[in-house]
Each structure stands twice: as C-alpha cells, then as structure tokens.
Amino acid sequence: MTTKALMNTYGKRAATLTKGSGAWLWDDKGNKYLDALSGIAVCGLGHSHTAITQAITNQAKILSHCSNFFAIPNQEALAEKICDISGMKKVFFGNSGAEANEAAIKLARLFGHNSGLKLPTILVMDNAFHGRTLATLSASAGRRVQAGFEPLVTGFARGPFNDASALEKIADNNPNICAIFVEPIQGEGGIRMASTEYLKQLRQFCDQRGWLLMLDEVQTGNGRTGKYFCYQHSDILPDVVTTSKGLGNGVPIGACLASGKAADLMQPGNHGSTFGGNPLSCAAALATINTIESEGLLKRAEILGKRIMAGLEKELSSVSHVKNIRGMGCMIGIELDTPCKSLFKTAMDNGLIINVTADSVIRLLPPLILTDEEADKLLAILVPLIRDFNQD
Numbered sequence: 001m002t003t004k005a006l007m008n009t010y011g012k013r014a015a016t017l018t019k020g021s022g023a024w025l026w027d028d029k030g031n032k033y034l035d036a037l038s039g040i041a042v043c044g045l046g047h048s049h050t051a052i053t054q055a056i057t058n059q060a061k062i063l064s065h066c067s068n069f070f071a072i073p074n075q076e077a078l079a080e081k082i083c084d085i086s087g088m089k090k091v092f093f094g095n096s097g098a099e100a101n102e103a104a105i106k107l108a109r110l111f112g113h114n115s116g117l118k119l120p121t122i123l124v125m126d127n128a129f130h131g132r133t134l135a136t137l138s139a140s141a142g143r144r145v146q147a148g149f150e151p152l153v154t155g156f157a158r159g160p161f162n163d164a165s166a167l168e169k170i171a172d173n174n175p176n177i178c179a180i181f182v183e184p185i186q187g188e189g190g191i192r193m194a195s196t197e198y199l200k201q202l203r204q205f206c207d208q209r210g211w212l213l214m215l216d217e218v219q220t221g222n223g224r225t226g227k228y229f230c231y232q233h234s235d236i237l238p239d240v241v242t243t244s245k246g247l248g249n250g251v252p253i254g255a256c257l258a259s260g261k262a263a264d265l266m267q268p269g270n271h272g273s274t275f276g277g278n279p280l281s282c283a284a285a286l287a288t289i290n291t292i293e294s295e296g297l298l299k300r301a302e303i304l305g306k307r308i309m310a311g312l313e314k315e316l317s318s319v320s321h322v323k324n325i326r327g328m329g330c331m332i333g334i335e336l337d338t339p340c341k342s343l344f345k346t347a348m349d350n351g352l353i354i355n356v357t358a359d360s361v362i363r364l365l366p367p368l369i370l371t372d373e374e375a376d377k378l379l380a381i382l383v384p385l386i387r388d389f390n391q392d
C-alpha cells in the first residue's frame with residue numbers, strides 16, 4: 001500500500017506484514033521473518049496466541065464495550081489480579097503508555113496540591129522517554145520529541161539518570177518537587193539500566209522527602225525483564241507504576257497502579273477514559289497474564305535473556321566496534337561505537353526483525369515464548385551482521 005491518506009508520522013514503512021504466528025511474521029510477498037521486536041515489546045506471547053485469540057473472540061461475542069458508567073467484571077478481575085501480582089493497591093485503566101503516564105502525572109499533581117504546593121513539580125531524567133502526548137513529551141528528554149510542540153507543559157525538573165548523588169542538590173534547589181518519575185530500564189533511550197542500588201536510593205530519598213516514587217514500566221512490565229515488573233528485581237515498592245505495551249499482547253490497554261499515599265488520591269470526576277478498561281481489552285489482558293503464569297514465561301524470559309546475552313558476549317565481545325552488551329530478560333541492547341540505523345534493513349533482508357534506538361543501540365525485544373532453537377537462529381542471523389557492519 002502506498003496511500004497518501006495517512007499523516008506522515010512514521011516515514012516510509014519497511015514492509016507490509018500480513019500474518020504472524022508465534023515468533024514469526026510474514027509479509028505480503030511471502031517473506032518470513034523471525035521477530036525480535038514483538039511490535040515494540042507488545043506481543044510478549046508472540047503472534048496469534050490461541051489463548052489470547054480465544055479470549056478476544058469470546059468476549060467480542062458477548063460484549064465489547066459498555067462505558068465506565070457501568071461495572072465491568074473483567075476490569076475488576078484484572079485490577080485485582082494486577083494488584084495481587086505487583087503489591088500495589090489500586091489501578092486506573094487507559095489505552096496506551098502515554099495515557100497511563102498522564103494518569104501518573106495527574107496523580108503527582110493532586111498529591112502536590114494536597115501537600116500545599118502551588119506548582120507541583122515532577123523530577124524526570126536525562127534520556128527519558130514517557131510518550132508523545134503534551135505532558136509526556138514534556139517529561140521526555142531530548143529535542144527530538146519536543147521540537148515544534150512548544151509551549152511545553154511545565155512542572156518538570158530534570159536530573160541525571162542512575163545517579164543518586166545529584167538528588168540532594170536538585171531537591172534543595174526546587175522546593176516544588178513532590179515526585180520522581182523514572183524508567184527502571186530506559187528503553188527508547190538505548191536499554192540503559194537503573195541499578196538496583198539506585199532504585200533503592202530513590203525509594204529512600206522519596207521517603208525522606210515525602211515524595212512519590214513513580215516508575216514508568218510501560219516497556220519493562222508484563223514479564224519482559226523476567227519478573228512481572230522490573231522493580232521486583234529489587235525489594236522496593238513504588239508509589240505509582242505505569243504499564244501498557246505487553247499488557248494486552250496487542251490489544252490496546254494501559255494501566256496506572258498506585259499504592260500507599262498515592263492510592264486514594266483520585267476521586268469521582270478527577271479522571272476518566274471512554275475506552276479505558278473495557279470488557280474486550282481487559283479480557284485480552286487477563287488472558288495474557290494467565291498465560292504468562294501458566295506457561296511459566298517469567299522464568300522463560302530470564303533463561304532466554306541469559307542464553308541470548310551469553311551468545312552475544314561470546315561472539316561479539318572481541319569485535320572492536322561493539323561498545324557494550326547489556327540487558328535483562330528479553331530486553332537487550334547492543335551498543336556500537338557508531339550510528340547503525342541501517343542494520344534494521346540489513347536484518348530484514350536476512351529474515352530478522354530488530355530495532356535500532358538512540359542511533360547506535362541495537363535493541364532486541366523478542367517474544368517470551370521464543371524457543372531455544374529460535375534464540376539460536378536469532379544469534380546466527382544477527383551476529384555476522386554486527387561483525388561485518390561498516391559505518392552507516
């Protein structure tokens with residue numbers, strides 16, 4: 001398709017994908033691809049998973065949507081399930097990552113106003129990505145997402161990522177700060193990891209100052225890193241956590257979870273969403289979570305991640321233009337010393353779908369259902385491409 005009827009937000013599309021099954025995708029020309037992107041960390045259970053297809057079709061036959069004027073049993077069941085898994089207390093459902101983050105930002109502002117602040121401010125990080133709505137692009141770092149969309153939403157302060165030493169000074173300079181919002185692993189920013197130690201320091205600092213600790217797990221959530229949420233690798237509990245991408249395995253849904261002093265801030269009339277938490281999307285999310293549990297996919301993500309990382313380290317650690325290999329579970333980054341966007345196309349030509357982010361970081365987000373053979377196939381295709389890579 002080459003229609004002129006679409007806004008040109010995505011540039012030229014790489015191919016037309018028409019079918020997916022498990023970790024494999026097919027285009028309209030009959031080419032087959034191994035999927036190491038999962039629709040950007042969305043299809044953790046792979047494509048056309050029977051349990052999800054069944055849950056969606058069964059629910060669509062009964063009731064897809066009814067509005068939040070009415071009680072929705074799937075929404076209640078999903079809220080209880082996700083609280084049970086996370087240790088959080090309350091959930092608001094939207095339809096995307098940006099919407100989940102908007103809810104978190106609104107929570108922080110309510111919290112700030114309740115604490116007597118006139119201009120509640122959220123501390124966000126260098127290199128962050130939180131979405132494309134006005135508030136979330138203002139919270140994101142970098143002119144790339146902000147340019148052309150000024151005036152930005154105010155009420156954000158910025159600090160260095162994964163560096164707690166700067167906190168004291170930032171806090172002393174800005175008495176309006178009442179929350180920290182941070183990704184436990186910066187995804188779009190190039191698979192940059194917050195250390196367990198750093199997350200603990202953030203928790204401690206927020207407790208000392210009476211701030212909310214808010215985690216953006218839109219990408220890291222839903223089993224991607226080997227725990228349901230990435231913060232569960234450290235023994236902290238955030239006040240707010242958002243997620244979306246992998247929650248419904250391809251059916252749009254986002255969630256903002258709150259605990260402790262953030263749990264009861266929202267009151268009737270404060271916030272809402274026409275579609276958020278409708279019977280269809282919640283059926284998909286419930287089936288996704290149940291499948292992650294019944295197929296043991298948290299453990300699987302961890303094992304797969306170790307297998308892929310070990311393979312990459314063995315084959316690439318002596319390659320001079322490979323700067324760093326890092327990741328957790330099925331969220332892996334290979335940083336080169338040079339921009340490498342063209343590797344996306346080279347990989348597709350070789351039957352593999354990957355992503356390049358932050359200019360020079362190859363990002364792998366394979367489905368958690370990948371077999372050992374498929375993981376080895378991924379390595380067998382990708383390793384030579386990286387080895388032979390010459391500057392863009």
Ligand SMILES: *Cc1c(COP(=O)(O)O)cnc(C)c1O
Pocket residue numbers: 096097098099101129130131132183187188216217218219244245
């Ligand atoms: C993708 C992403 C978002 C935005 O999610 P959308 O569903 O595209 O709005 C926000 N935060 C993080 C960490 C993300 O990876």
